[in-house]
Amino acid sequence: xxxxxxxxxxxxxxxxxxxxxxxxxxxxxxxxxxxxxxxxxxxxxxxxxxxxxxxxxxxxxxxxxxxxxxxxxxxxxxxxxxxxxxxxxxxxxxxxxxxxxxxxxxxxxxxxxxxxxxxxxxxxxxxxxxxxxxxxxxxxxxxxxxxxxxxxxxxxxxxxxxxxxxxxxxxxxxxxxxxx
Numbered sequence: 001x002x003x004x005x006x007x008x009x010x011x012x013x014x015x016x017x018x019x020x021x022x023x024x025x026x027x028x029x030x031x032x033x034x035x036x037x038x039x040x041x042x043x044x045x046x047x048x049x050x051x052x053x054x055x056x057x058x059x060x061x062x063x064x065x066x067x068x069x070x071x072x073x074x075x076x077x078x079x080x081x082x083x084x085x086x087x088x089x090x091x092x093x094x095x096x097x098x099x100x101x102x103x104x105x106x107x108x109x110x111x112x113x114x115x116x117x118x119x120x121x122x123x124x125x126x127x128x129x130x131x132x133x134x135x136x137x138x139x140x141x142x143x144x145x146x147x148x149x150x151x152x153x154x155x156x157x158x159x160x161x162x163x164x165x166x167x168x169x170x171x172x173x174x175x176x177x178x179x180x
Contacts, residue, residue, distance in 0.1 A: 005047045005178075007087075007119045009110050009137065011128030012053040015147045015171065017075055019129065024063030026074040032147075034172025036079050041175060043085060048117065051089040052109045054132065058093035065093060088113060104132040107140035114140070127174060131155060134165060145174050 013019040016039075018030045039049060055068050072089055079085060090109040094100035102108050114121050126137025129147040137144035148156045148167040156167050168174040 004123055005042070005045070005125060007048045007050060007113070007117070007124040007142075008042060009050045009052055009113070009124065009126040009142065010171075011104075011130065011133045011147075012051050012072075012075070014129035014149050014152065015127060015133075016051070019149065019151055022057040022060075022062050023071055024057055024067045026070050029071055029074040029078065031075070031078050032170060034170045036081065038170070038172040038175045039079060039085060040081055043081060048087040048119065049085060050109075050113050051086055052092075052104060052126075052133075052136070053090070054092050054094075054103050056093065056095045056103075058091075059095045059098060065091070068093075087117065104128075104130075105135035105139065107136045110136060110140035110142060114142075127171060147171065147174070 010016060013023055016032060016035050017023065018032060020028050023029065042049060057063050058065050058068060068091055076085065090102065092100055092103040094103050100106065110126060121141040124142040125145060126133060126142050127145045127147060128134060129149050129152045134144045134146055144165045146156055146165055146167040148169065168177065
């Protein structure tokens, strides 16, 4: 188990659950392999877990914020780690072309959660499957790891040398590597 990870900031789609491009219905929620096991180990070690999720489908009219909350509840039910495994779930509903203070790659959610909870940035992590996740973490001063999925492999291959971060097939693979 990695020592002293006070906080882990996680993207949702493509990191914790399958990314089905605009997940707006509970029947679309499928946990990625190893997610439950990794989060259980982190919670047992006292790590605070946060989700930071861009959900532009809300402002595009594809689904509502209530739908996003239902998807999150379904994910939490599938995780079976208690009613509130996440310290906070932060949602940015704006489209990429709309002004936003919170939509990743903005580090604002991370910075606010670090300040609100008195968490040191240098020992915390941001893990996600997209460049906007990695950029938000780097801008907030936390360590960053990438989950590489079939959908994001080309982006990862094109950018990994510039980023100087490692990629993993799953959250559990990252945790196993960090535990060594």
